[in-house]
Each structure stands twice: as C-alpha cells, then as structure tokens.
Amino acid sequence: MATTEPTAPFLRACHKLPTDHTPVWFMRQAGRYMPEYRAIRAQYSMLETIQTPELAAEITLQPVNAFNFDAAIIFSDILPPLVGMGLDLEFVKGVGPRINKAITATRDVDMLSTPPAEEIMGGTLAAIKLAVAELEPRGIPLIGFAGAPFTLASYAIEGGGSKNYTKAKTFMYSEPAAWKRLMNKLVTVQADYLINQAKAGASALQLFDSWAGHALGREDYKRYVQPYNTALFKMLERAGVPLINFSTGTSSYLDVVASCGGNVVGVDWHMPLDWAWEHIGYDRAIQGNLDPVALLAPWRELKARIDDVLDRANGRPGHIFNLGHGIFPNVPVDNVRRAVDYVHERSGRP
Amino acid sequence: MATTEPTAPFLRACHKLPTDHTPVWFMRQAGRYMPEYRAIRAQYSMLETIQTPELAAEITLQPVNAFNFDAAIIFSDILPPLVGMGLDLEFVKGVGPRINKAITATRDVDMLSTPPAEEIMGGTLAAIKLAVAELEPRGIPLIGFAGAPFTLASYAIEGGGSKNYTKAKTFMYSEPAAWKRLMNKLVTVQADYLINQAKAGASALQLFDSWAGHALGREDYKRYVQPYNTALFKMLERAGVPLINFSTGTSSYLDVVASCGGNVVGVDWHMPLDWAWEHIGYDRAIQGNLDPVALLAPWRELKARIDDVLDRANGRPGHIFNLGHGIFPNVPVDNVRRAVDYVHERSGRP
Numbered sequence: 001m002a003t004t005e006p007t008a009p010f011l012r013a014c015h016k017l018p019t020d021h022t023p024v025w026f027m028r029q030a031g032r033y034m035p036e037y038r039a040i041r042a043q044y045s046m047l048e049t050i051q052t053p054e055l056a057a058e059i060t061l062q063p064v065n066a067f068n069f070d071a072a073i074i075f076s077d078i079l080p081p082l083v084g085m086g087l088d089l090e091f092v093k094g095v096g097p098r099i100n101k102a103i104t105a106t107r108d109v110d111m112l113s114t115p116p117a118e119e120i121m122g123g124t125l126a127a128i129k130l131a132v133a134e135l136e137p138r139g140i141p142l143i144g145f146a147g148a149p150f151t152l153a154s155y156a157i158e159g160g161g162s163k164n165y166t167k168a169k170t171f172m173y174s175e176p177a178a179w180k181r182l183m184n185k186l187v188t189v190q191a192d193y194l195i196n197q198a199k200a201g202a203s204a205l206q207l208f209d210s211w212a213g214h215a216l217g218r219e220d221y222k223r224y225v226q227p228y229n230t231a232l233f234k235m236l237e238r239a240g241v242p243l244i245n246f247s248t249g250t251s252s253y254l255d256v257v258a259s260c261g262g263n264v265v266g267v268d269w270h271m272p273l274d275w276a277w278e279h280i281g282y283d284r285a286i287q288g289n290l291d292p293v294a295l296l297a298p299w300r301e302l303k304a305r306i307d308d309v310l311d312r313a314n315g316r317p318g319h320i321f322n323l324g325h326g327i328f329p330n331v332p333v334d335n336v337r338r339a340v341d342y343v344h345e346r347s348g349r350p
Numbered sequence: 351m352a353t354t355e356p357t358a359p360f361l362r363a364c365h366k367l368p369t370d371h372t373p374v375w376f377m378r379q380a381g382r383y384m385p386e387y388r389a390i391r392a393q394y395s396m397l398e399t400i401q402t403p404e405l406a407a408e409i410t411l412q413p414v415n416a417f418n419f420d421a422a423i424i425f426s427d428i429l430p431p432l433v434g435m436g437l438d439l440e441f442v443k444g445v446g447p448r449i450n451k452a453i454t455a456t457r458d459v460d461m462l463s464t465p466p467a468e469e470i471m472g473g474t475l476a477a478i479k480l481a482v483a484e485l486e487p488r489g490i491p492l493i494g495f496a497g498a499p500f501t502l503a504s505y506a507i508e509g510g511g512s513k514n515y516t517k518a519k520t521f522m523y524s525e526p527a528a529w530k531r532l533m534n535k536l537v538t539v540q541a542d543y544l545i546n547q548a549k550a551g552a553s554a555l556q557l558f559d560s561w562a563g564h565a566l567g568r569e570d571y572k573r574y575v576q577p578y579n580t581a582l583f584k585m586l587e588r589a590g591v592p593l594i595n596f597s598t599g600t601s602s603y604l605d606v607v608a609s610c611g612g613n614v615v616g617v618d619w620h621m622p623l624d625w626a627w628e629h630i631g632y633d634r635a636i637q638g639n640l641d642p643v644a645l646l647a648p649w650r651e652l653k654a655r656i657d658d659v660l661d662r663a664n665g666r667p668g669h670i671f672n673l674g675h676g677i678f679p680n681v682p683v684d685n686v687r688r689a690v691d692y693v694h695e696r697s698g699r700p
Contacts, residue, residue, distance in 0.1 A: 298524055
C-alpha cells in the first residue's frame with residue numbers, strides 16, 4: 001500500500017477513501033467498439049498488437065484520450081502466459097482464441113514450465129512502462145491484470161471457449177493430483193507476472209476469474225479454486241498496490257469469493273450492487289456493475305440503470321463504477337461518452 | 351390436486367408426502383446417451399420424432415425400460431409451439447435449433463398467433479396418450495413439460511442459441527410494450543398446451559426456464575419475468591396435477607423464482623441442495639441437483655456427489671433426485687444405471 005494517500009479518485013476508491021466523484025472505467029474499454037482500435041487491428045493480428053509495446057501502449061491510451069475514464073487498463077489478453085508455459089495458442093479470426101494441443105493427461109501438466117514474466121511477457125511489461133510514461137503526468141492510474149488460475153486451467157484443458165466445461169471438470173474430478181499441480185504452476189506464473197506489472201508501473205492489479213463461477217458451484221469453488229486464489233492474493237501483497245478480485249457467475253457465493261482476497265471485489269451485473277456489497281462486506285471496496293447490454297439501450301433506459309447502480313452505492317466511499325462484464329463490440333461510442341460523463345456529473349464531478 | 355393420496359413415489363414427493371425411497375429421474379433422460387435413442391434418430395429427424403406420436407412415445411419409454419427411473423417425461427422439445435405461433439423453426443444438424451426469421455420489430459410480435467394446443471401440438475398430445483397407456487399399468491407417472499415464456503421469447507428474438515442475450519435484452523429494454531405483448535401471448539399458448547398435456551394423461555407438469563437466469567439479474571427477473579411466470583402458474587392450477595418450476599442460473603434469487611409458483615422447485619447444480627431448500631422454503635418440494643458432469647467422473651467421485659446431495663436432503667419428504675441440468679450425450683450408460691440404483695439403495699428402496 002502507498003504510505004501517503006493517493007490523489008487519483010480510482011486509487012482512493014480502491015482504499016475506500018472519499019472521492020469528489022465516483023471513478024469509472026469499463027472492462028475491455030480498449031476494444032472493438034472504438035474506430036481507432038479497429039484501425040490498428042486492421043493492420044496487425046491480436047498477438048502482434050499485444051506483443052508490440054508501442055501498439056499495446058497506443059491502444060491502452062485510446063479510451064482515456066476519447067473519454068473521461070478515471071483509469072486505463074493495459075491492453076493485453078489473459079491467455080498469452082500460457083504460450084510461455086508451453087501451450088500453442090492461436091487467435092482464430094471470427095472464432096476467438098484456441099489452444100491447439102489442449103491438456104488431456106497428467107503428463108501434459110508435467111510438461112508445462114513456469115518461466116519468469118520478464119522472459120515470457122516482456123512485451124506487455126514494456127508496454128506498461130510506455131503507457132505509464134504518458135499517463136502519469138496526466139494523473140491517470142494504469143491497471144495491470146492477469147487471468148485467475150481456474151480460468152486459465154479450464155482454457156488449457158477445453159482448448160477454447162466452452163459452454164459446460166465438461167472436459168475441465170472431468171479432468172479436475174478424475175485427476176485431482178494433476179489438477180493441483182496445474183493450479184500451483186499457474187499461481188507461480190501469474191504471481192510473478194502480476195508483481196512485475198506493478199514493478200513496471202501498474203498502480204493496481206486486477207485478477208480476472210471469468211469462468212470459475214459459471215463452471216463451478218459453491219462447494220467445488222471452495223475445494224478447487226479458493227485455496228489457489230487465496231495463495232495468489234497472499235503472494236500479491238508484495239506488489240504494494242491495490243488488488244481487484246473480479247469474477248462472474250459467482251453471485252450466490254460472493255462471500256467465498258471475497259474471502260480469497262483483494263482490496264476491491266469486482267462483481268458482475270447479475271445482482272443489485274447493494275445486495276452484492278452486503279454479501280461481500282463493507283470493509284471492502286466494490287467495483288461494478290452496470291449490465292453491458294444497457295449500453296445498447298435507449299438513453300432513457302441506460303440513464304435509469306446508471307442511476308440504479310449509483311443509488312445502490314449510495315455515495316459510500318469505495319465504489320468504482322464499471323460494467324458487470326466487458327463492453328460489447330457493437331456499443332455506440334456516443335453511449336460510452338454519455339454514460340461516463342453522466343456517472344461523473346451525477347456523483348459530483350464539477 | 352388428487353383428492354386421494356398418490357402411491358407413486360415421484361408424485362408423493364411432489365406433494366411432500368413420505369416415500370419408501372427417494373424418487374429419481376433425469377432431465378433429458380430420453381436422449382443421445384442411449385443407443386436405442388440414437389438408432390431411432392438415425393432414421394428420423396428431430397421434428398419427425400417429436401411429431402410422430404408412435405416414435406415420441408417409444409423414445410419416452412426407452413429410459414424407463416432400461417433403468418429404474420421413477421418417472422418418465424414425454425419426449426418433445428420446448429420450441430415447437432413457436433412453429434404453431436408462426437415462426438420458422440429448423441433443427442440444424444450439429445448446430446441445434448434455429449429460428450429462420452427471428453423477431454426484430456414490434457410488428458413481428460403482432461403477427462404471432464395464439465392457436466390452441468390441439469391444433470399446433472396434437473402430435474405431442476397424442477404421444478402422451480400412447481405413453482400413458484403403457485406407463486399407467488406399471489405405476490410410472492408421466493411428466494409433461496413446456497418452455498417458460500422468457501426462454502421462448504429470447505429464442506424467438508435471438509434466432510438460436512445465445513451467449514449474452516444481447517438481442518433479446520435490447521428488445522426488452524427498447525420495446526417494453528411489445529415485450530409485454532409477446533410474453534402474454536406465450537403465457538396464453540403455454541398455459542393451454544400444458545393444461546392439455548394434463549388432460550391427455552400427464553401426471554405432473556414441468557416448466558423449463560432454462561435461459562432467464564443466465565440472461566437476467568434479480569431486478570430484471572422481477573420486472574420482465576416474474577409477472578408472467580406467476581400468471582402462468584396461476585392458470586395451471588386448473589390442470590389439477592403437481593407443477594414443477596425449473597430454472598437455471600437463478601441461484602442468487604431462488605426466493606423470487608419460487609414465489610412465481612409450483613409445488614416443486616427444480617434447481618440447477620450451482621448451489622448445495624440444503625442451501626437451495628432453505629432459500630426456497632421448506633413448504634415446497636425440491637428437485638435436483640447432481641452436477642451432470644459428475645456422470646462423466648469415476649465412480650468414487652460420482653458416488654461421493656450422490657451422497658452429498660442425499661445427505662443435504664437429509665431424508666426430508668419432498669426431495670426428488672435429479673440432475674441440475676440435462677444429461678450430456680457422452681455419459682456412459684452404465685454410470686446412469688449405477689447412479690439411479692445407488693440413489694434407490696442409499697435412500698431405502700428394498
């Protein structure tokens with residue numbers, strides 16, 4: 001933690017300090033809905049944009065240049081660390097990411113290496129330095145991030161997107177010792193990666209557990225996820241920056257999720273914000289939770305939904321306004337501008 | 351309700367009466383995991399098997415002939431009533447169902463008709479009569495079913511499977527009056543369809559709301575789903591048979607779901623059964639909730655998970671053992687046999 005109080009509203013909210021307005025950023029704010037982003041992606045592949053520091057830094061800055069976001073998030077993806085560990089990742093146009101030789105057996109787990117982040121994610125660490133050099137003078141914090149062990153493990157086993165996670169769960173149930181080794185390897189790699197993002201200048205770190213909640217019920221989460229996320233958050237205390245614990249599909253066991261760690265708990269749009277905060281505990285900051293579909297609705301409806309989130313936060317220090325999941329590619333740019341400005345205006349920005 | 355106490359354990363459990371063993375059936379128990387089913391589907395399309403009473407009745411009987419299930423469920427699908435209402439439904443091999451001209455505007459809703467079930471679902475009603483003639487002498491109850499209004503409405507708008515339900519929700523937010531008309535039309539059609547299934551001989555009726563919980567948070571469910579499901583359950587009281595209110599993805603607002611109606615609340619695998627029953631209320635019967643992936647796990651793990659569900663039910667009258675969602679096509683037949691027999695054995699069947 002910083003020894004002096006931070007001034008940026010986003011960082012103050014992470015520490016539950018009062019702010020002059022509710023800070024706001026959107027998950028996947030650097031993305032397809034922006035024409036500037038599409039212009040770059042027309043020339044470079046997904047992996048090229050992630051691995052080229054100048055391109056990744058440029059994309060990171062696009063949304064904070066276009067809108068009044070209170071934080072930037074480094075442009076990257078959760079999956080590239082898997083490449084460094086020895087898996088064959090490909091971004092297939094129109095389909096999404098794919099692991100060409102997915103994990104099917106215990107020996108595939110044993111083959112995975114745990115190299116240091118400097119070696120396997122050097123491009124992203126360099127991009128963070130470039131982006132921070134631009135953002136720091138403007139007083140805008142940069143968020144670093146990584147995927148949580150379960151989400152990465154299930155990707156590595158399913159080989160791509162999944163509806164029911166049958167392969168990952170069958171592996172988990174059938175090979176508990178290999179599952180444990182896989183999760184521990186991911187904890188090692190992700191802890192080093194996140195700590196190095198903070199060293200490179202990231203002012204906060206978000207862990208994305210996008211899949212655990214959809215794949216697992218409360219008891220499985222406690223058995224197969226909680227020990228690893230808890231260990232990871234413990235290791236991340238060394239980073240000395242606020243930690244954001246984000247997950248989706250976990251609304252019925254937010255208490256268990258929150259117990260893993262993090263200064264801030266990021267919640268999806270599946271429950272009212274006040275209900276979520278009560279279940280998480282008011283000693284923690286909360287991030288969320290506008291339904292991303294609201295950005296496709298008429299302004300009357302969008303405004304009512306922003307009001308609802310702010311009403312439920314009730315001005316309590318420690319609320320970071322965000323979507324409940326990533327922004328959709330077909331969202332009109334004007335709706336993003338209007339939403340961000342309205343959050344500021346309604347919550348007191350002069 | 352029956353004026354005399356039923357004898358079949360499944361029906362007794364629906365009424366929270368004590369049983370000599372825990373009754374069990376599996377959602378989608380007549381399906382691809384059975385070689386007998388695949389043999390029929392090799393010769394006939396999905397719609398042909400549904401619309402030909404002899405085929406649908408034969409498929410309905412397959413799982414109760416092969417395993418000791420305590421109930422049969424009529425072989426059909428939730429979507430065919432949409433054809434009768436005027437939509438163009440197709441089952442695309444390897445993809446699943448597709449609506450070729452999905453609803454995009456208010457006038458598409460106005461074009462939908464609400465014909466009686468005898469006219470549009472006569473094949474399924476005839477299949478119920480055939481199946482009941484076989485099942486009744488054996489003392490096995492037949493369950494009729496239909497899709498809940500939200501699940502059908504979102505299908506009609508999305509045109510097929512959906513990940514984020516953006517089209518359905520955008521329509522719902524943008525055209526609230528048309529949404530209301532659409533939902534009311536579906537309530538009319540589904541109420542008549544379900545009541546006629548009971549008249550044809552179904553001993554219980556299950557409403558499947560497979561999508562509402564994944565698409566909507568608590569507050570949206572209360573606004574856009576609850577009034578219609580409540581109206582539908584109210585109309586179904588006339589059917590005079592137990593009603594099962596099944597949904598998935600609703601674990602954080604089971605109280606709201608349960609308030610819509612039904613003698614039995616069917617829950618998915620996302621929460622412990624005792625936790626779910628407490629949130630639903632012990633005045634209602636409960637159906638569930640083995641994770642369908644458990645049927646792909648080694649017996650040691652599968653048995654432990656069956657034990658867990660039964661331990662949490664704790665012998666309380668009103669528990670119907672089921673999966674938390676439909677059985678997967680790649681489940682080994684032997685695991686189904688072993689699971690069903692073990693539920694009976696552990697819960698006291700002589």
